[in-house]
Amino acid sequence: MQRSWLLDxxxxxxxxxxxxALVIVVLILTGIYLNMGIRPTRSEIMVIPIGVKSIIIIGYQLLSEHTARFSRWRSPKANTILNCxxxxxxxxxxxxxxxxxSRTCTGNSCAVNVIILLVALSIL
Structure with missing residues (x-):
């Protein structure tokens, strides 16, 4: 029986x-946006905890899958739920x-926001 390419x-x-790498790019771009001197809104700040959460989840999945020390916490069901x-x-x-x-888009901040949006779309 051949293994599925999804489980490789x-x-x-x-x-x-x-x-x-994409999450780190989004976090760096968000930091650049916040340092532009523009008053941040909820949409700019919301990306930071979601990015940190993603880094923690990916770290859990990589450590539990590839190290013997953390292999006892490996759970395909938990990985499926976390990925969803x-x-x-x-x-x-x-x-x-x-x-x-679409509400407030001016100058360089607009370009950075659009780039953040496109990178976040590629994460999906």
């Missing part, structure tokens, strides 16, 4: 690393961010 450990690890929750949170962040971009 190398593919899952690569996917987690790409998602981790990730999609919901990032979708909520994208919707709130899109409403913020």
């Amino acid at each position: 450990p190398r593919r899952k690890t690569l996917e987690h690393l790409v998602e981790l 929750i990730e999609v919901v949170f990032w979708l909520a962040a994208i919707i709130v961010k899109f409403m913020g971009v």
